[in-house]
Amino acid sequence: xxxxxxxPGQSAKPHERKLAIGIDLGTSNSVVATVxxxxxxxxxxxxxxxxCPSLVHYTxxxxxxxxxxxxxxxxxxxxxxxxxxxxxxxxxxxxxxxLGQSLPYTFTEKEGSGVPYISTVAGxxxxxxxxxxxxxxLAALGERSLSSGSASxxxxxxxxxxxxxxxxxxxxxxxxxxxxxxxxxxxxxxxTAAAVAYGLDKQAEGLxxxxxxxxGTFDVSILRLSKGVFEVLSTGGDSALGGDDFDQAIxxxxxxxxxxxxxxxxxxxxxxxxxxxxxxxxxxxxxSTTIEFNNQLFELNRETLAEVLQPLxxxxxxxxxxxxxxADISAEDVDNVVLVGGSTRTLAVREAVANLFGxxxxxxLDPDRVVALGAAIQADILVGNKPDSDMLxxxxxxxxxxxxxxxxxxxxxxxxxxxxxxxxxxxxxxxxDGQTAMAVHVLQGERDLVSACRSLAxxxxxxxxxxxxGAAKIRVVFQVDADGLLMVSAEELTSGVKTSVDIKPSYxxxxxxxxxxxQDSFSHAKDDMKARALREQQVEAERVLxxxxxALEADGDLLSEQERQTIVQAMEALLQTRQSAESPRxxxxxxxxxxxxxxxxxxxxxxxSIKSALAGQNLDDIDS
Amino acid sequence: MSLTMTxxxxxxxxxxxxxxxxxxxxxxxxxxxxxxGLSYVLEFVDDVNPEDNTFDQGGFSLVVDPKxxxxxxxxxxDFVKEGLNEGFQFNNPNAKNACGCGESFHV
Numbered sequence: 154x155x156x157x158x159x160x161p162g163q164s165a166k167p168h169e170r171k172l173a174i175g176i177d178l179g180t181s182n183s184v185v186a187t188v189x190x191x192x193x194x195x196x197x198x199x200x201x202x203x204x205c206p207s208l209v210h211y212t213x214x215x216x217x218x219x220x221x222x223x224x225x226x227x228x229x230x231x232x233x234x235x236x237x238x239x240x241x242x243x244x245x246x247x248x249x250x251x252l253g254q255s256l257p258y259t260f261t262e263k264e265g266s267g268v269p270y271i272s273t274v275a276g277x278x279x280x281x282x283x284x285x286x287x288x289x290x291l292a293a294l295g296e297r298s299l300s301s302g303s304a305s306x307x308x309x310x311x312x313x314x315x316x317x318x319x320x321x322x323x324x325x326x327x328x329x330x331x332x333x334x335x336x337x338x339x340x341x342x343x344x345t346a347a348a349v350a351y352g353l354d355k356q357a358e359g360l361x362x363x364x365x366x367x368x369g370t371f372d373v374s375i376l377r378l379s380k381g382v383f384e385v386l387s388t389g390g391d392s393a394l395g396g397d398d399f400d401q402a403i404x405x406x407x408x409x410x411x412x413x414x415x416x417x418x419x420x421x422x423x424x425x426x427x428x429x430x431x432x433x434x435x436x437x438x439x440x441s442t443t444i445e446f447n448n449q450l451f452e453l454n455r456e457t458l459a460e461v462l463q464p465l466x467x468x469x470x471x472x473x474x475x476x477x478x479x480a481d482i483s484a485e486d487v488d489n490v491v492l493v494g495g496s497t498r499t500l501a502v503r504e505a506v507a508n509l510f511g512x513x514x515x516x517x518l519d520p521d522r523v524v525a526l527g528a529a530i531q532a533d534i535l536v537g538n539k540p541d542s543d544m545l546x547x548x549x550x551x552x553x554x555x556x557x558x559x560x561x562x563x564x565x566x567x568x569x570x571x572x573x574x575x576x577x578x579x580x581x582x583x584x585x586d587g588q589t590a591m592a593v594h595v596l597q598g599e600r601d602l603v604s605a606c607r608s609l610a611x612x613x614x615x616x617x618x619x620x621x622x623g624a625a626k627i628r629v630v631f632q633v634d635a636d637g638l639l640m641v642s643a644e645e646l647t648s649g650v651k652t653s654v655d656i657k658p659s660y661x662x663x664x665x666x667x668x669x670x671x672q673d674s675f676s677h678a679k680d681d682m683k684a685r686a687l688r689e690q691q692v693e694a695e696r697v698l699x700x701x702x703x704a705l706e707a708d709g710d711l712l713s714e715q716e717r718q719t720i721v722q723a724m725e726a727l728l729q730t731r732q733s734a735e736s737p738r739x740x741x742x743x744x745x746x747x748x749x750x751x752x753x754x755x756x757x758x759x760x761x762s763i764k765s766a767l768a769g770q771n772l773d774d775i776d777s
Numbered sequence: 778m779s780l781t782m783t784x785x786x787x788x789x790x791x792x793x794x795x796x797x798x799x800x801x802x803x804x805x806x807x808x809x810x811x812x813x814g815l816s817y818v819l820e821f822v823d824d825v826n827p828e829d830n831t832f833d834q835g836g837f838s839l840v841v842d843p844k845x846x847x848x849x850x851x852x853x854x855d856f857v858k859e860g861l862n863e864g865f866q867f868n869n870p871n872a873k874n875a876c877g878c879g880e881s882f883h884v
Contacts, residue, residue, distance in 0.1 A: 196861070
């Protein structure tokens with residue numbers, strides 16, 4: 154029985170000590186950490202490796218090898234050694250087709266799943282299954298390191314995800330953890346975990362920028378600390394930018410220098426990538442190094458490396474500027490800048506960051522371990538080992554959530570950068586008389602048109618009692634929990650008919666990654682506005698026509714034949730304009746024409762309905 | 778009546794105190810819970826109570842309340858590694874038997 158030191162008065166009763174770990178599930182490397190005697194520590198395996206390559210190797214016998222042991226198979230058996238699986242988490246089949254060009258795997262699609270499967274000698278596996286092998290490996294390491302006497306099973310884990318992960322990617326990560334038998338205490342944004350690891354919560358207040366350039370993803374977050382509470386003001390980044398791209402850029406440079414024309418075999422490609430990575434890592438400590446390729450030596454120095462990486466680094470700096478703008482602050486307002494991710498060891502990156510913020514970034518903690526350490530601290534609190542802790546983490550929604558309304562427009566219900574957990578409701582109504590069902594289409598994105606946003610789920614609210622258009626009250630509630638996972642419910646208030654859905658994302662994301670979706674929303678703002686105005690007028694025209702047809706049927710006898718002709722002609726003109734017009738004003742004008750020639754008709758109908766309502770009633774009754 | 782610590786235990790406690798940034802030492806003790814009568818307490822100390830016994834360990838104090846001292850007299854506090862696991866262990870000559878899980882003991 155081995156004991157850890159507790160805070161005063163907080164010694165756990167026997168059998169009540171909770172075992173919790175924090176996992177940084179990275180694109181190229183993963184790390185597991187825990188809190189021992191009040192201090193976060195990274196856990197190492199029997200060979201003293203604390204950084205586990207995010208590699209899964211499948212053998213012909215159906216065996217699975219994870220981590221360091223799998224890295225030996227990278228060169229000898231690349232097709233059965235899965236690398237950077239995080240890039241495919243929550244992605245659809247089309248994405249893997251385009252992302253897959255640089256990956257040496259064979260993709261297959263299982264009927265109806267929409268999820269890409271990777272073919273290996275041991276069978277076909279989804280990204281979730283492959284990712285769960287890494288989590289199992291890390292959880293086993295955690296159990297071997299922590300188990301004592303009674304407690305040998307982990308009580309829970311905090312797993313970090315890029316702040317940019319959308320609902321589908323977060324859900325996929327959670328599914329992988331469940332498959333690995335882990336209880337997920339919370340999914341935590343990586344930059345938030347890094348700020349916790351640096352103990353920035355011990356300051357009174359301040360603005361913190363976290364620059365996280367990992368193997369496969371880039372995140373920047375602007376955090377505000379006040380009274381010991383972190384609030385994420387904004388997040389930004391690029392879900393397809395990282396050290397892997399640095400390595401690829403160096404490979405491209407070598408190929409260019411050597412004028413090597415033919416495409417590389419997967420084995421050659423891997424070998425050159427590893428050399429490129431070595432060279433990059435050496436340049437963090439020395440001024441120049443050489444890469445051997447095709448029996449030629451290529452000299453790479455820091456200046457050349459900076460040039461080669463410049464386009465990639467400036468992409469990250471642009472994301473930083475956008476995040477600052479979203480947070481409505483300028484670079485000088487930032488009090489601390491934290492560096493996370495192994496790629497921040499590259500000198501050119503540090504210089505670019507220091508240059509942008511006008512200060513030296515914090516880098517005392519190992520940038521590869523800092524996220525796991527923060528996750529461990531959070532796990533320790535959430536599992537209840539530190540009951541007095543008042544540290545609350547507020548995260549934000551990276552992209553707005555909304556539903557489709559008439560005309561293919563998106564109505565935002567929860568807007569981007571809203572702190573979670575959050576619940577918001579909005580009331581909608583029916584469009585047609587006697588409508589008994591309503592389709593709810595849940596979307597994520599910043600654009601005005603459904604086609605430009607990501608579809609998350611569709612469901613139907615059925616059993617709405619037949620009423621005239623606009624009379625039903627349908628309340629749609631969006632609820633996002635602390636992990637950023639979404640539940641949507643719809644209820645018809647007069648009848649109480651209700652239905653809800655947990656977002657099981659449709660994995661239908663085309664190649665548009667989130668950062669591009671965001672950028673598009675800025676660059677297409679004007680187009681979107683025009684398109685929205687046009688759609689709105691089209692819907693309005695439809696509504697007018699929908700109302701007129703039954704009115705003519707019911708009360709057509711109030712009109713002379715000529716009046717009737719005029720109205721019908723105006724309606725036909727409107728129908729025509731609605732379909733062909735490119736300007737919302739044209740439709741508006743046509744609606745106006747219809748309105749003018751139906752004014753009289755409307756007045757006569759009103760008279761008739763009042764008369765029929767009053768018929769046979771005493772004046773006294775009406776007064777009362 | 779006395780308590781001792783091994784060099785390894787002293788080193789680890791000192792390191793934890795340094796990284797914690799505050800505290801005058803560690804408290805050892807027993808509490809009357811557990812499946813076999815008593816269990817150990819190991820905590821950081823910010824305030825020493827008037828009735829406490831303190832044993833100087835160089836950079837910090839080993840603190841124990843008088844009631845616990847009776848159960849712990851002669852105990853050596855050690856820091857050990859077992860496989861990947863590591864932590865503090867009480868080598869208590871008074872303990873007669875422990876429960877299966879090892880979290881509590883009899884005297």
